[in-house]
Amino acid sequence: xxxxxxxxxxxxxxxxxxxxxxxxxxxxxxxxxxxxxxxxxxxxxxxxxxxxxxxxxxxxxxxxxxxxxxxxxxxxxxxxxxxxxxxxxxxxxxx
Amino acid sequence: xxxxxxxxxxxxxxxxxxxxxxxxxxxxxxxxxxxxxxxxxxxxxxxxxxxxxxxxxxxxxxxxxxxxxxxxxxxxxxxxxxxxxxxxxxxxxxxxxxxxxxxxxxxxxxxxxxxxxxxxxxxxxxxxxxxxxxxxxxxxxxxxxxxxxxxxxxxxxxxxxxxxxxxxxxxxxxxxxxxxxxxxxxxxxxxxxxxxxxxxxxxxxxxxxxxxxxxxxxxxxxxxxxxxxxxxxxxxxxxxxxxxxxxxxxxxxxxxxxxxxxxxxxxxxxxxxxxxxxxxxxxxxxxxxxxxxxxxxxxxxxxxxxxxxxxxxxxxxxxxxxxxxxxxxxxxxxxxxxxxxxxxxxxxxxxxxxxxxxxxxxxxxxxxxxxxxxxxxxxxxxxxxxxxxxxxxxxxxxxxxxxxxxxxxxxxxxxx
Ligand SMILES: Cc1cc2nc3c(=O)[nH]c(=O)nc-3n(C[C@H](O)[C@H](O)[C@H](O)COP(=O)(O)OP(=O)(O)OC[C@H]3O[C@@H](n4cnc5c(N)ncnc54)[C@H](O)[C@@H]3O)c2cc1C
Numbered sequence: 001x002x003x004x005x006x007x008x009x010x011x012x013x014x015x016x017x018x019x020x021x022x023x024x025x026x027x028x029x030x031x032x033x034x035x036x037x038x039x040x041x042x043x044x045x046x047x048x049x050x051x052x053x054x055x056x057x058x059x060x061x062x063x064x065x066x067x068x069x070x071x072x073x074x075x076x077x078x079x080x081x082x083x084x085x086x087x088x089x090x091x092x093x094x095x
Numbered sequence: 096x097x098x099x100x101x102x103x104x105x106x107x108x109x110x111x112x113x114x115x116x117x118x119x120x121x122x123x124x125x126x127x128x129x130x131x132x133x134x135x136x137x138x139x140x141x142x143x144x145x146x147x148x149x150x151x152x153x154x155x156x157x158x159x160x161x162x163x164x165x166x167x168x169x170x171x172x173x174x175x176x177x178x179x180x181x182x183x184x185x186x187x188x189x190x191x192x193x194x195x196x197x198x199x200x201x202x203x204x205x206x207x208x209x210x211x212x213x214x215x216x217x218x219x220x221x222x223x224x225x226x227x228x229x230x231x232x233x234x235x236x237x238x239x240x241x242x243x244x245x246x247x248x249x250x251x252x253x254x255x256x257x258x259x260x261x262x263x264x265x266x267x268x269x270x271x272x273x274x275x276x277x278x279x280x281x282x283x284x285x286x287x288x289x290x291x292x293x294x295x296x297x298x299x300x301x302x303x304x305x306x307x308x309x310x311x312x313x314x315x316x317x318x319x320x321x322x323x324x325x326x327x328x329x330x331x332x333x334x335x336x337x338x339x340x341x342x343x344x345x346x347x348x349x350x351x352x353x354x355x356x357x358x359x360x361x362x363x364x365x366x367x368x369x370x371x372x373x374x375x376x377x378x379x380x381x382x383x384x385x386x387x388x389x390x391x392x393x394x395x396x397x398x399x400x401x402x403x404x405x406x407x408x409x410x411x412x413x414x415x416x417x418x419x420x421x422x423x424x425x426x427x428x429x430x431x432x433x434x435x436x437x438x439x440x441x442x443x444x445x446x447x448x449x450x451x452x453x454x455x456x457x458x459x460x461x462x463x464x465x466x467x468x469x470x471x472x473x474x475x476x477x478x479x480x481x482x483x484x485x486x487x488x489x490x491x492x493x494x495x496x497x498x499x500x501x502x503x504x505x506x507x508x509x510x511x
Contacts, residue, residue, distance in 0.1 A: 046345070076398055
């Protein structure tokens with residue numbers, strides 16, 4: 001697989017390590033009254049869809065950037081690549 | 096028809112014209128006591144033991160493709176009971192004991208071959224860890240034997256003992272471990288179940304569940320609706336997709352594991368050998384091909400095919416312990432879907448929906464578990480309490496903090 005890095009252009013997926021579902025960006029509020037349930041779901045449960053999947057890849061052998069890659073889990077086709085930072089900012093996180 | 100040496104002999108004399116298909120191809124009935132979804136090894140074993148050991152009648156196995164088309168026909172066929180943790184090891188040793196008597200039990204040649212498994216170690220600390228594992232194995236009633244590098248030099252002279260980076264310091268043997276012909280396991284269980292009245296319905300995909308007021312009363316399939324007293328999901332790599340139809344999210348990701356076979360060679364490998372640093376395991380099939388594999392590819396996928404970086408990694412692992420493998424030519428490679436769980440251990444449990452049961456999360460090691468998984472799932476379905484050797488495989492163990500994490504990797508499925 002080739003990942004089209006937003007800053008560096010097309011890179012071999014072997015340069016990256018894989019973390020998993022990009023919902024891991026949305027860490028639950030630890031001060032919320034239902035924080036224990038929130039963290040259980042956040043840490044352990046996954047949608048694991050067959051089809052479009054947004055996921056976190058880390059450019060370990062490159063510029064150490066975290067990317068959100070949209071990839072089809074049935075065909076391995078990559079449709080979109082963004083810096084995870086941009087996605088997090090859009091979700092209202094401060095970094 | 097019972098198979099025996101006499102039968103083979105008399106059939107040979109009469110032109111082998113008397114063999115019959117070993118299971119029927121029935122249409123689904125409108126209703127069953129138990130429906131098992133997934134005609135893989137675990138589903139078929141569950142049906143077999145439900146009928147044979149627990150006397151349950153009116154059972155159907157619904158398989159989306161043909162039986163044996165999933166992981167049961169794709170794995171590298173290694174069986175062993177060399178686990179460490181209390182929640183796992185007694186279960187896998189129970190499975191080992193069932194393997195040892197399986198062919199007599201279901202009257203089918205599954206080529207169970209206890210040709211031994213050897214885990215190599217390459218450092219002092221790794222030897223200490225293997226001594227601990229060996230003790231855990233023996234406590235569960237399994238066999239374990241520590242071999243020094245000198246022992247191994249006599250038995251397996253072709254290993255690269257003096258590898259500059261990862262010298263071989265010794266290994267942990269389980270002599271009772273070995274290999275089993277994987278698709279014969281599916282066929283043997285299918286035949287045994289069919290003989291006891293189980294309907295094995297192929298080309299029948301489950302597309303939904305009938306759930307009302309928290310009770311599951313049947314399934315929707317490509318061959319119509321079927322009612323059931325109990326519905327038992329057993330679909331390995333498709334676990335999340337199928338359970339999503341019941342609105343249940345699982346602690347599972349689907350990954351791909353690849354396997355490789357070389358051209359046929361004269362006998363070179365007496366048993367199964369595994370590398371202690373990278374992920375590499377190899378055995379030789381009775382046809383002569385070296386059968387080997389390594390790590391999962393490491394990203395979510397349902398594609399049933401992998402990518403080249405892992406092929407390279409596996410080949411490097413092989414070259415690191417037995418350089419002679421570099422002379423062999425690769426004949427075939429393929430991939431299968433792994434139901435990777437968050438702690439690397441499986442589930443055999445009820446769900447919060449009454450009448451709906453779940454078996455899955457077998458990661459890359461569910462073949463060896465096939466007999467025990469079938470027996471324990473059948474026990475749960477028949478009696479509604481877990482089998483004594485499967486009490487730890489609960490779906491809520493993450494919430495309660497009772498993980499069974501053999502590798503201590505945490506909630507990162509691609510590292511288990
Ligand atoms: C390359 C590879 C190597 C492996 N090596 C080993 C090994 O050496 N030792 C070991 O112990 N384990 C090994 N495994 C793991 C082992 O094969 C699996 O854990 C085990 O086979 C899974 O259980 P199963 O046999 O029931 O799965 P499967 O055979 O995959 O059965 C699941 C079935 O469910 C069916 N299904 C899915 N969705 C539906 C639906 N909606 N309706 C109806 N049916 C459905 C599928 O078609 C499939 O036939 C390996 C796996 C792979 C892929």
